[in-house]
Structures are given as structure tokens and as C-alpha cells.
Amino acid sequence: xxxxxxxxDYLPHSTRVGAKMFHELAxxxxxxxxxxxxxxxxxxxxxxxxxxxxxxxxxxxxxxAPIKDINKISRAINETLLSIRAWxxxxxxxxxxxxxxxxxxxxxxxxxxxxxxLKKVCHxxxxxxxxxxxxxxxxxxxxxxxxxxxxxYFRYFxxxxxxxxxxxxxxxxxxxxxxxxxxxDYHCEVLRNWADLQPVKKDDLNYISIREKLNLTxxxxxxxxxxxxxxxxxxxxxxxxKKMQLFEHxxxxxxxxxxxxxxxxxxxxxxxxxxxxxxxxxSQKVFKNILSEVDVxxxxxxxxxxAHNFPGKLLGYMVESLPILGSxxxxxxxxxxxxxxxxxxxxxxGEDDLLYEAAxxxxxDSELRNVTGRYAYQLLCEQFSVTSAAQLIVKxxxxxxxxx
Numbered sequence: 001x002x003x004x005x006x007x008x009d010y011l012p013h014s015t016r017v018g019a020k021m022f023h024e025l026a027x028x029x030x031x032x033x034x035x036x037x038x039x040x041x042x043x044x045x046x047x048x049x050x051x052x053x054x055x056x057x058x059x060x061x062x063x064x065a066p067i068k069d070i071n072k073i074s075r076a077i078n079e080t081l082l083s084i085r086a087w088x089x090x091x092x093x094x095x096x097x098x099x100x101x102x103x104x105x106x107x108x109x110x111x112x113x114x115x116x117x118l119k120k121v122c123h124x125x126x127x128x129x130x131x132x133x134x135x136x137x138x139x140x141x142x143x144x145x146x147x148x149x150x151x152x153y154f155r156y157f158x159x160x161x162x163x164x165x166x167x168x169x170x171x172x173x174x175x176x177x178x179x180x181x182x183x184x185d186y187h188c189e190v191l192r193n194w195a196d197l198q199p200v201k202k203d204d205l206n207y208i209s210i211r212e213k214l215n216l217t218x219x220x221x222x223x224x225x226x227x228x229x230x231x232x233x234x235x236x237x238x239x240x241x242k243k244m245q246l247f248e249h250x251x252x253x254x255x256x257x258x259x260x261x262x263x264x265x266x267x268x269x270x271x272x273x274x275x276x277x278x279x280x281x282x283s284q285k286v287f288k289n290i291l292s293e294v295d296v297x298x299x300x301x302x303x304x305x306x307a308h309n310f311p312g313k314l315l316g317y318m319v320e321s322l323p324i325l326g327s328x329x330x331x332x333x334x335x336x337x338x339x340x341x342x343x344x345x346x347x348x349x350g351e352d353d354l355l356y357e358a359a360x361x362x363x364x365d366s367e368l369r370n371v372t373g374r375y376a377y378q379l380l381c382e383q384f385s386v387t388s389a390a391q392l393i394v395k396x397x398x399x400x401x402x403x404x
């Protein structure tokens with residue numbers, strides 16, 4: 001089949017988990033014999049459309065204004081224009097037989113217009129990979145007022161995007177339950193996050209060890225990699241780093257971008273943390289190499305969330321057999337999944353003492369780190385393989401009864 005993937009961020013320029021996941025999905029679909037095209041924005045190119053290829057995947061990059069790491073008003077405007085700019089760039093390439101199926105990723109919530117036009121021409125089904133219940137999480141966090149004009153604006157595009165989907169994939173059972181309560185009229189199912197199961201092969205002679213670079217040779221490294229923003233409640237992990245200063249060889253390394261970078265650096269300075277380092281985003285290749293060197297994978301979710309996310313960063317930790325340590329919002333089934341499979345230690349955000357006690361255990365016991373990490377990789381293989389995700393999505397396109 002000829003399949004189209006749509007996402008607002010893609011390789012090789014992106015350092016985000018969503019871009020990595022979608023490229024892994026594209027490669028898996030290609031290996032299964034499908035012809036794969038990706039539509040994605042690029043704010044650096046001058047031409048309205050550029051076409052290139054990576055790993056056998058055809059990529060249509062359309063010219064866009066920036067939508068990442070800019071102020072909220074500019075981002076909202078530029079994301080609103082994504083579908084318009086994309087269709088203007090690619091419409092001359094679209095014929096009735098161009099695509100047999102569409103897979104689009106949210107965030108962003110603004111792909112509905114493009115998907116609508118593509119479905120109308122190609123008469124094919126569309127699968128929405130829904131990873132973020134926006135704007136709900138901003139309301140939960142107190143960043144957006146319920147019933148406000150801006151909420152109504154975002155809700156319109158959110159529902160328009162949902163209406164274009166023949167089926168919607170949510171990342172967990174609890175998320176599926178919540179989504180059905182909020183939006184009972186859509187066809188949806190659990191589509192877990194996924195990852196390529198192969199650990200990194202250190203064959204890059206130019207790569208400089210992060211331990212050598214930061215003088216962390218004898219340290220136990222607690223690593224956080226990914227978005228550093230309000231949804232993560234990064235102060236939660238900074239409190240843990242502060243408590244762990246008692247242990248000479250414990251070090252916390254955070255890498256990423258987001259609107260709480262200033263906060264974590266400010267807290268590190270105020271608390272005079274000597275066991276903390278922050279680095280800006282790095283390439284996916286460097287990121288994978290760093291994962292192969294650290295000891296514990298950290299994550300945090302805001303206690304205010306009503307949605308139950310499974311952060312994609314955890315899969316990167318699991319690929320490298322890292323024990324997982326983190327906090328979730330109350331009721332998140334991620335806590336049961338990780339804890340029951342002995343893949344890590346997950347607590348409700350706010351249970352600082354329990355999080356600290358687990359961090360100390362992992363610091364003190366190398367065998368515990370090794371065993372827990374092996375269970376994490378085993379869980380990845382059982383429930384989060386990219387092959388399983390691809391097969392579930394493709395099933396929709398193969399089943400004519402599900403096509404509108």
C-alpha cells in the first residue's frame with residue numbers, strides 16, 4: 001500500500017521523541033513492503049516544497065513558520081496555518097490513487113484541514129495517533145481558563161481533527177477510558193507508544209563520551225531527556241536532585257528544550273546544586289549514545305493532569321535496559337505497568353519521600369539497577385514494539401468494513 005504519515009516535526013533536524021517514533025514507524029512500514037511518504041513542515045527552507053529521502057522514506061517538506069520554542073501566540077498562529085501551507089505545497093502531487101491510507105500525529109491538533117482534503121481526493125481511511133489531549137492538559141494545569149474564547153478556539157480544531165479520523169489510537173487503557181468519556185462518538189482503541197528494539201551500537205568514532213565530557217566518570221547518572229515544560233513539572237525532579245546531594249557519586253543530567261528550562265537552571269543556582277548538569281537538545285544519534293552511558297532513566301508528569309500519558313522518552317530508556325524512576329498523576333495506569341513488571345519505581349507526583357527512597361536504592365545497589373533494567377527491556381519487547389504498532393494501524397487500511 002501507499003501510506004502517508006503526517007507530523008509537525010521530523011528527522012533529521014528534530015530531537016523530539018515524537019519525530020523519532022514516527023521515523024521508526026515509517027521504517028517498519030517500509031520493511032513490511034509499503035511505500036511510505038511523510039509530510040512535515042520546515043521553517044528553514046526557502047522553497048515552498050522540498051522532497052528528500054531518508055532510509056527509504058520519501059519526505060515532502062513544506063515551508064512553514066516556526067512552531068517550536070517560540071512564544072505561545074506566534075506558535076498558535078503558525079500551527080493554525082499548518083494545513084493551509086501544507087495543502088498549498090503538495091496539492092499538485094495528489095491524485096485519487098496517490099495514497100491508500102493516512103496516519104497523522106497529534107500534537108499538533110491542526111492537521112484536520114489537510115487530512116480532510118487528502119481523504120476527499122484519495123478516498124482513503126485515516127488513523128490518528130493521539131499522544132496529547134490538548135487543550136485539556138493546559139486547563140488541568142491552570143494555564144487556560146475553561147470556557148474562555150481561546151479554549152473554544154482550540155476545541156474547534158481539536159474536534160475537527162478527531163472528525164477526520166476513521167480510528168483514533170490512544171496510548172493507554174486509562175487514556176482510552178477518559179477519551180471515551182469526553183468524546184463518545186469516535187472509534188478509538190489503545191495504540192501504545194513504540195520503539196525499535198535494538199540498543200545503540202557504539203560505532204561513531206567521533207562521539208565523545210558524555211562521562212568524559214562532563215567529568216562524570218565515576219558517577220551514577222540519573223538522566224532526564226526530552227521536553228522540559230509545565231506538563232512535566234520539572235521542579236519535582238529538581239527536588240529529588242537536591243535531596244540526593246548527600247550522595248557523592250550521584251549526578252543528575254537533564255537534556256532537552258521547553259518552557260521550564262529557565263526554572264530548572266534557576267533552582268540549580270538557588271540551591272547551589274553541584275550534582276546537576278543541563279544540556280540543550282542534541283541530535284538523535286548523540287542522544288542514543290548518551291542513553292547507553294547513563295544509569296537511571298527519569299521522568300515526571302504534572303499532578304494536575306487528568307489524562308494518563310505514557311511519555312515516549314521511557315521507551316528510549318527501556319531500549320537501553322535502564323531502570324525507570326519517576327512520578328505520575330494519580331490514577332495513571334503507567335504506574336501499575338512499570339511497577340508490576342519490576343521495570344522501575346513509579347509514584348504519584350508529590351510522594352517525594354518514596355521517590356527519594358527508590359533513588360537511594362538504585363544508587364546503592366548496582367545489581368538492582370541491572371535487574372530492573374533487564375525487566376524494563378523485557379516489558380518493551382512484550383508490549384511496545386514498533387512491529388506491533390505498525391500491524392495494528394495497517395489492519396485498519398486492510399479492512400474495507402472500517403473505511404468511511
